[in-house]
Amino acid sequence: MNRTRTTPPRPVDIAAVFPALAPLARPAVRLHPRSGSPTVHDSSIGGPLLWPAQQPWLYCRIAHEWPHPLVPVAQLYARDIPLLRPPGRTDLLQVLWCPSEHDPDSRIPIEVSWRTAADVTDVLAMPPEPFDADEDLYVPEPCVLAPEQVTEYPDFLELPEELKEQIKDPALWRAAGIVVDEAYPQELYNNALSHAPGWKIGGWAPWGLTDPVPRFCVACGTAMTPLLTIASSEWHRYSTSWVPYEDRVPGASDDSWSNPPEITVLDANHLQLYACPASGGHPHTDLVQ
Ligand SMILES: [Zn+2]
Ligand SMILES: [Zn+2]
Numbered sequence: 001m002n003r004t005r006t007t008p009p010r011p012v013d014i015a016a017v018f019p020a021l022a023p024l025a026r027p028a029v030r031l032h033p034r035s036g037s038p039t040v041h042d043s044s045i046g047g048p049l050l051w052p053a054q055q056p057w058l059y060c061r062i063a064h065e066w067p068h069p070l071v072p073v074a075q076l077y078a079r080d081i082p083l084l085r086p087p088g089r090t091d092l093l094q095v096l097w098c099p100s101e102h103d104p105d106s107r108i109p110i111e112v113s114w115r116t117a118a119d120v121t122d123v124l125a126m127p128p129e130p131f132d133a134d135e136d137l138y139v140p141e142p143c144v145l146a147p148e149q150v151t152e153y154p155d156f157l158e159l160p161e162e163l164k165e166q167i168k169d170p171a172l173w174r175a176a177g178i179v180v181d182e183a184y185p186q187e188l189y190n191n192a193l194s195h196a197p198g199w200k201i202g203g204w205a206p207w208g209l210t211d212p213v214p215r216f217c218v219a220c221g222t223a224m225t226p227l228l229t230i231a232s233s234e235w236h237r238y239s240t241s242w243v244p245y246e247d248r249v250p251g252a253s254d255d256s257w258s259n260p261p262e263i264t265v266l267d268a269n270h271l272q273l274y275a276c277p278a279s280g281g282h283p284h285t286d287l288v289q
Helices: 019-024 161-167 170-175 185-193 237-242
Strands: 026-030 071-077 092-097 110-115 148-152 200-202 225-231 270-275 285-288
Touching (some): 019 161, 071 225, 110 270, 161 185, 185 237
Antiparallel strands (some): 026 148, 026 200, 092 110, 270 285
16 A cells, blocks of 8 residues: 655745755654554554563553553654654654643643664553543544655744744745735745644744743753654645645545544644754653644
8 A cells, every 4th residue: 555645845945035044944754644553563653552561551640540541642663764863772762641631731641762673572462441532632543654754944933033034024025936925924934835734753843822932951951852743633724735645635635634643632733742952862851832
């Protein structure tokens, strides 16, 4: 089965119009989760994890009467996503979270770990079921992935001031022969030319609900960069330029098709895990936005 997903080229080579953007280009890998039956040996969203039989499962003990088992969110093999920089000899990223309800002010309990796939010889056959199957907003449907690398630029809100001024200036777009909304040229930039919507590794963060907040590694002080973006959908009405060619069939580009994992990050559009670019072994942090 051909699972390839291909993002159309951006409508404008934005770094050619605003050369100061060029050094801010970052690679991102769009994961393109689609319903399927991944195994423990596949990269997946919501699929079974390659988990050692002898290692205890992870449980959430925050504000639950009984410990609630965490559920798999993502399992990503470095062979499928070279952009992952696994620490040491590890080659597999596993992300789990607690799907149950928590105090809205507290963070979603999320666990991120790296392991070495070859070390797992005896795989756990029966991981625990989610505590409450009703909590399905946060239990991802099993999806296989079609990783695709793209180039991203920062969200408009995260740009240096002088670039913001340039991108807000319709005269510069006009001079390059590009048709934009004269009142808000930055909308074309944000919706179609900067960062890709949907689940992804690396790249730039989507901002909007909050102003950009730099995050610094607690181990070394380096500014952290996005590791994994968990999204409530892969496209919206205003970001249809990012719909892969393969999904441009009648009905497929509707909003209802844009969220195969069926995850809804409540009160936000994204949940992001940040990693330290200096070392994959430094602690991760998360941010809902
Ligand atoms: Zn919990
Ligand atoms: Zn660090």
